[in-house]
Amino acid sequence: MVVIANPYSGIDKLSKDEVINLYMGRTRKFANGLSALPIDLKNAEHEKVQFYAMLVGKEVAEINSYWARLRFSGQGSPPLQAESMDEVLRIVAENKAAIGYVDKKKLDKRVRLIYVFE
Template sequence: MHPIWRSLPLILLLMLLTRSGALYAEQTQIIAHPGVPVSYLSFQQLKAIFTSKQSVWPTGERISLFVLPASHPLQKAFCAEQMRLYCYQLERSWQRLLYSGFGTPPQQVEDERQLVQKVASTPGAIGFARKDYVDTQIKIIRVR
């Protein structure tokens, strides 16, 4: 038997896992509290908000950022697809701001359901969730 045939199951499994991660990310939406004054963000604005470099909305209201643990599949997909970063790079930027005294890291929640609840109930809040978890109490923010 040719060696390539022995590794075929592994190759197929890796292809399936890679594709399912992409599907997971394609369903991700940026969500915000209904009172947030924007409906669209540029990629640069999104990155500034999620790296805690932008801490207030254009109206001066403080931004409350909610995220999932770095090990959560949706957090990994969000970092890769939306932020174009590895999760450790994002966490490193939060730690740098915290230790320098110029910012605070985002509030981490256990799961998507809790993230959506926190965003819906916290003025100025932003986060992300799969389309399945988004309800009418949440504002969808489009990224241009």
């Protein structure tokens, strides 16, 4: 699993903490000041389960509960959800502010690799 960005975003790499902060709504901008648009997969996707387990050690139900609390209190909105990894790739390729996660095998020249889970 890898995190990707638009090649024209000015983002060369992110730390794990930066990825956590963007996907958990703690920050809404990249270090360069560009607004960030994190792209998530729908709940049923195995890759989403894997991503959040590796990122924050939590299950998707816990992530959904976290976002429900933030939404209810007016403190944030969850990442935009895509139907598939192909849609994540398309959105990231078309939007300078977007980041997403995909299987490393899905990488192509339309996007830039910015974080690899170890």
